[in-house]
Amino acid sequence: MAELSGKSVYITGGASGIGKAVVEAFIKEGAVVTVLDRSADGLRELEQQLGDSVRTITGDVTVYEDHQRAVQCAVEAFGKLDILVSNAGVFDAFAKFVDVTPEAMSDAYDMLFSINVKGSFFAAKAAVDELKRTRGNMIFTVSGAGFYPDGGGVWYTASKHAQIGLLRQLAFELAPDIRVNAVAPGGTLTALSVIPPLRPFVNIVDNETKAKSIKRRNPLQIAMEAEDHVGAYILLASDKARAITGEVLASDGGLVVRGLG
Ligand SMILES: NC(=O)c1ccc[n+]([C@@H]2O[C@H](COP(=O)([O-])OP(=O)(O)OC[C@H]3O[C@@H](n4cnc5c(N)ncnc54)[C@H](O)[C@@H]3O)[C@@H](O)[C@H]2O)c1
Numbered sequence: 001m002a003e004l005s006g007k008s009v010y011i012t013g014g015a016s017g018i019g020k021a022v023v024e025a026f027i028k029e030g031a032v033v034t035v036l037d038r039s040a041d042g043l044r045e046l047e048q049q050l051g052d053s054v055r056t057i058t059g060d061v062t063v064y065e066d067h068q069r070a071v072q073c074a075v076e077a078f079g080k081l082d083i084l085v086s087n088a089g090v091f092d093a094f095a096k097f098v099d100v101t102p103e104a105m106s107d108a109y110d111m112l113f114s115i116n117v118k119g120s121f122f123a124a125k126a127a128v129d130e131l132k133r134t135r136g137n138m139i140f141t142v143s144g145a146g147f148y149p150d151g152g153g154v155w156y157t158a159s160k161h162a163q164i165g166l167l168r169q170l171a172f173e174l175a176p177d178i179r180v181n182a183v184a185p186g187g188t189l190t191a192l193s194v195i196p197p198l199r200p201f202v203n204i205v206d207n208e209t210k211a212k213s214i215k216r217r218n219p220l221q222i223a224m225e226a227e228d229h230v231g232a233y234i235l236l237a238s239d240k241a242r243a244i245t246g247e248v249l250a251s252d253g254g255l256v257v258r259g260l261g
Contacts, residue, residue: 002030003238008078009033010070012061012123013088015042017190018141021226022085022233027053029234034074036066037088061088061119067126074130081130083237086123087141089116092153093194093202100201107197108155116159120166128174137179137245139236140167144186144252151187155198160184164248171246179245183232186252187214188224218253 009026013019014035020042023033027050034055037043043056055077059066074081090112100108120140131138145151146160164182171180189211194204205213211223222228232251235241250256 002028003234003240004083005030007031007082007237008074008080009083009085009237010036010074010081010123010127011085011087012036012067012070012119013141014085015039015046015056017192018185018188018226018229019085019087020046021230022087023050023054025227025230025234026237029238031083031237032078034070034077036061036070061086061122062114064122064126067122071126071130080134081127082134082136084123084127084131084136084138085141085233085237086120086138088119089141089143089159089192090195091192092155092198093204094150095153095155095198095201097154100198104197104201108195111195111197112155113159113162116156117162117166120163124166124170124180128178131178132174135177137181137237137241138167138170138174139233140164140180140182142167142182142184142248144184144250144255146182146184146248147250148255153198155195167248168246175245179236179241181236181241181244181246182248183229183236184248184250184252185229186218186224186250186255188226188229189214190226218255219257220253222253224251224253 009031014023015037036057040058057070142163143160145157146164215221215223229251232249
């Protein structure tokens with residue numbers, strides 16, 4: 001039986017990678033989805049692929065009004081909003097703190113925190129009233145970097161810890177009306193982009209090298225693909241998780257059992 005039958009979902013960063021896999025999986029489970037992404041080309045492809053089950057908004061998660069437009073679009077098109085997935089994010093490519101100049105450090109902080117952290121504040125704020133009406137739920141895409149070092153550099157790791165702080169406090173404040181949870185994917189083969197201020201300080205590796213490194217780092221030795229995480233999102237979004245809030249569900253090949261956490 002479809003787990004998300006009739007649910008209306010708003011997702012950020014759904015034009016690529018993990019977000020796109022979630023959009024496809026949610027629609028297979030009977031949901032209708034509104035996607036905000038800065039990639040107009042990616043959104044056009046999504047519309048061609050998924051037709052009437054999807055609405056798209058080209059915009060930026062750092063702009064509050066873009067989230068308001070997306071929520072309004074979801075409600076106008078589908079009558080309500082049941083689920084928010086705050087997923088858009090960017091990466092620091094393991095840039096080393098000591099190598100980066102103070103100026104680049106500051107620019108990188110502003111850019112990465114605006115997207116990864118403020119983007120989630122804004123998404124949650126824009127969606128909260130509609131989710132209250134439906135007693136819905138929020139899911140944040142965090143990362144193994146939200147718990148452990150060496151899932152990125154200081155910018156990415158601190159931003160993912162911050163998102164977890166946001167979700168815990170929101171889960172507390174928004175109960176009993178709205179559940180708030182997160183999925184923490186481990187290293188995954190996607191096009192996750194590296195922010196410009198840090199590009200001079202990092203090596204961008206090819207997919208084959210990335211796959212080897214991801215496999216080596218997780219006990220299940222999986223070079224994870226975006227589709228590997230969709231089960232975690234479906235569970236948290238569905239009514240089967242009605243007793244789950246404030247939780248981070250790791251989908252990372254077992255980082256916790258490395259014994260390093
Ligand atoms: N790939 C990994 O190894 C990995 C691991 C753990 C967590 N994550 C997290 O998963 C999430 C999705 O990343 P992904 O790996 O699928 O990368 P991706 O680049 O394939 O997808 C991210 C999407 O977000 C969009 N986006 C980025 N900045 C935006 C902005 N300012 N406004 C609107 N849209 C924006 C991009 O256009 C893209 O479609 C991120 O939060 C990332 O931190 C990724």
